[in-house]
Amino acid sequence: MVTTSQTETTNTGMKGAQPVILVQEVHKYYELGETRVHALRGVSIEIARGEFVAIMGASGGGKSTFMNILGCLDKPSAGRYLLEGIEVSSLSIKELATIRNHKLGFVFQGFNLLSRTTALENVELPTLYARISKAEGEKRSREALALVGLADRISHFPSQLSGGQQQRVAIARALVNRPSILLADEPTGNLDSRTSVEIMDIFQKLNDDGLTVVLVTHEPDIAQYAKRGIQFRDGKIRRDERTENQPRASEVIKHLPSLED
Amino acid sequence: MDLLAIIRIATRTLARNKMRSVLTMMGIIIGVAAVIAMLGVGQGARQTMQEQIQAMGSNLLFVGAGTVTRSGMHMGWGSTKTLIYDDMLAIMRECPAAQSVAPGSSSSGQVVFGNDNWATRLNGTEPQYFDIRSWPFQEGSSFTQNDVEMSANVAVIGETVRKNLFGTTDPVGQTLRINNLPFRVTGVLTPKGTSAAMGDDQDDIILIPLTTLQKKITGQPWLRWIMVSAVSRQASYAAQQQIAGLLRDRHRIRTGDDDDFFVRNLADMADVADQAGQVMTLLLASIASVSLIVGGIGIMNIMLVSVTERTREIGLRMAVGATEGDVQQQFLIEAVVLSLMGGTAGILFGLSASYVITKTLSWPVLVSPVVILIAVVFSMAVGVFFGFYPARKAAQLDPIEALRYE
Numbered sequence: 001m002v003t004t005s006q007t008e009t010t011n012t013g014m015k016g017a018q019p020v021i022l023v024q025e026v027h028k029y030y031e032l033g034e035t036r037v038h039a040l041r042g043v044s045i046e047i048a049r050g051e052f053v054a055i056m057g058a059s060g061g062g063k064s065t066f067m068n069i070l071g072c073l074d075k076p077s078a079g080r081y082l083l084e085g086i087e088v089s090s091l092s093i094k095e096l097a098t099i100r101n102h103k104l105g106f107v108f109q110g111f112n113l114l115s116r117t118t119a120l121e122n123v124e125l126p127t128l129y130a131r132i133s134k135a136e137g138e139k140r141s142r143e144a145l146a147l148v149g150l151a152d153r154i155s156h157f158p159s160q161l162s163g164g165q166q167q168r169v170a171i172a173r174a175l176v177n178r179p180s181i182l183l184a185d186e187p188t189g190n191l192d193s194r195t196s197v198e199i200m201d202i203f204q205k206l207n208d209d210g211l212t213v214v215l216v217t218h219e220p221d222i223a224q225y226a227k228r229g230i231q232f233r234d235g236k237i238r239r240d241e242r243t244e245n246q247p248r249a250s251e252v253i254k255h256l257p258s259l260e261d
Numbered sequence: 262m263d264l265l266a267i268i269r270i271a272t273r274t275l276a277r278n279k280m281r282s283v284l285t286m287m288g289i290i291i292g293v294a295a296v297i298a299m300l301g302v303g304q305g306a307r308q309t310m311q312e313q314i315q316a317m318g319s320n321l322l323f324v325g326a327g328t329v330t331r332s333g334m335h336m337g338w339g340s341t342k343t344l345i346y347d348d349m350l351a352i353m354r355e356c357p358a359a360q361s362v363a364p365g366s367s368s369s370g371q372v373v374f375g376n377d378n379w380a381t382r383l384n385g386t387e388p389q390y391f392d393i394r395s396w397p398f399q400e401g402s403s404f405t406q407n408d409v410e411m412s413a414n415v416a417v418i419g420e421t422v423r424k425n426l427f428g429t430t431d432p433v434g435q436t437l438r439i440n441n442l443p444f445r446v447t448g449v450l451t452p453k454g455t456s457a458a459m460g461d462d463q464d465d466i467i468l469i470p471l472t473t474l475q476k477k478i479t480g481q482p483w484l485r486w487i488m489v490s491a492v493s494r495q496a497s498y499a500a501q502q503q504i505a506g507l508l509r510d511r512h513r514i515r516t517g518d519d520d521d522f523f524v525r526n527l528a529d530m531a532d533v534a535d536q537a538g539q540v541m542t543l544l545l546a547s548i549a550s551v552s553l554i555v556g557g558i559g560i561m562n563i564m565l566v567s568v569t570e571r572t573r574e575i576g577l578r579m580a581v582g583a584t585e586g587d588v589q590q591q592f593l594i595e596a597v598v599l600s601l602m603g604g605t606a607g608i609l610f611g612l613s614a615s616y617v618i619t620k621t622l623s624w625p626v627l628v629s630p631v632v633i634l635i636a637v638v639f640s641m642a643v644g645v646f647f648g649f650y651p652a653r654k655a656a657q658l659d660p661i662e663a664l665r666y667e
Contacts, residue, residue, distance in 0.1 A: 073580060073660050094584045101582020112577045116277055126581040128266060
């Protein structure tokens with residue numbers, strides 16, 4: 001299912017042992033009227049290329065805020081965030097948009113596909129904002145859809161696809177501009193357990209091919225497929241450890257009852 | 262993102278909500294159609310007016326008995342008794358720019374034929390009047406100079422009078438009664454229609470010899486007007502001055518005093534009518550353009566709804582790399598596409614409307630390409646102006662909030 005083309009592209013630009021993500025003492029506060037909400041209280045993390053990280057924690061623990069900062073949708077109030085060596089906090093709003101387009105791929109809980117727009121056109125969306133030709137964008141979109149196993153569904157509308165298939169379209173969309181990192185925010189939150197494992201299978205295979213994956217989840221079952229688990233609580237990192245002998249999703253699926261049964 | 266791609270996306274987005282898009286465009290369609298139709302009809306009316314004035318004879322001058330103010334009382338047009346037959350002869354004799362002249366006086370009369378009767382204008386004149394006004398006969402002919410000398414009871418009738426009194430009967434040779442005097446009809450004039458410049462029915466008229474009118478009907482020996490044709494159109498201004506000078510002399514009007522007559526040049530009348538037409542056209546067009554503004558507000562309204570509905574889409578586009586500029590451009594172009602499509606449809610409707618209107622009134626259809634160009638530019642401007650605020654609003658959404666929007 002996963003072809004080698006992904007390997008070639010995600011590995012370009014690798015510079016020695018430089019971490020893909022380097023977060024140092026990041027704080028984030030929100031002013032809510034009189035009170036100041038301190039969402040992140042000094043977070044430092046280093047994520048190397050090719051890692052598969054699961055970020056966990058109860059809601060309100062700061063993991064969503066952290067994810068927004070990693071995704072360049074938000075800026076830290078204090079501290080440094082370097083994405084492939086680029087100081088993100090100093091970039092303009094427009095430059096952040098370009099970074100999101102080139103270096104990041106987003107997968108959301110609610111899929112966020114455009115309805116009444118075919119799978120192919122949904123996947124093409126990020127290429128419209130990249131400096132590549134329409135033909136090249138379409139070629140890459142077809143490749144990305146093939147990569148997630150939906151080559152035969154390119155002209156289907158989201159309403160004609162199952163939840164798992166919709167999420168796979170969303171993953172293809174996240175991959176189409178060949179990003180450095182795949183950011184997934186509760187990607188299995190709206191899916192049943194078997195489909196969730198299928199999605200984790202895709203993530204594991206993409207990671208095998210060298211793609212850095214950062215996953216936010218509150219389900220320990222899902223987090224166990226990642227190589228590294230980071231626990232957030234009260235705006236701080238409580239735990240950061242390697243996952244010992246994580247299961248292979250492809251193996252787990254074999255023991256799950258099939259929906260067709 | 263190239264412009265063509267954005268336009269394609271905008272068209273597709275609008276096509277997804279066909280009913281809504283068409284209804285939104287309706288404001289612009291009606292606005293543009295109204296402006297085009299009004300300008301077209303206005304231009305047609307002006308053209309027709311000009312043609313009618315030309316048809317009356319472009320080198321025609323009209324000398325009227327003036328107004329007098331007696332003891333502070335303004336007496337109205339034709340209230341002086343100083344314009345006389347000799348003035349006419351003097352004009353013919355002494356004004357080189359005048360080619361021919363016809364005297365005239367007016368009254369009104371109750372006309373009876375058989376069981377029908379009709380009230381109409383009664384003009385007394387001489388046979389050359391019909392030449393000066395280039396007014397041909399559809400039947401019969403004019404009364405003669407001999408009839409004038411004899412004060413004969415003969416009459417020439419206009420088309421409206423013929424229709425109302427004679428119906429299918431051939432009027433020539435018939436005798437009708439004007440103010441209880443019998444008159445023999447010698448001819449029927451061709452219809453001239455409603456005068457665009459004055460708005461009155463030119464065919465509602467009876468013409469009889471001047472002397473007959475003066476002696477048998479009004480009892481007034483003075484003239485009410487003199488028609489003069491100048492030797493050429495250019496000469497009509499010279500004729501106007503010569504006649505004015507001559508009549509001031511003859512009426513012994515001292516420098517500084519008001520004239521007791523007036524001389525109208527048809528070229529002047531054409532200008533006045535043209536200006537009136539232009540004012541009318543602009544007035545109509547500006548009223549019509551109000552609906553364009555209303556249409557623009559409609560576009561703004563729908564674009565605002567669309568921005569709210571598509572908040573998540575906007576958030577998503579921003580997350581995958583759309584800049585504020587990209588989002589703003591997308592919505593702005595959607596608004597412009599809406600208004601331009603409306604404008605194009607409006608032009609088509611406006612053209613057909615002005616075609617139908619002018620054909621019904623048998624006026625020439627006149628919609629200049631400039632008007633169409635202005636309509637296109639204007640509807641585009643409406644799209645940009647009223648699409649800007651919603652587009653700005655979309656561009657300034659916070660992607661995090663927008664993605665979470667339910």
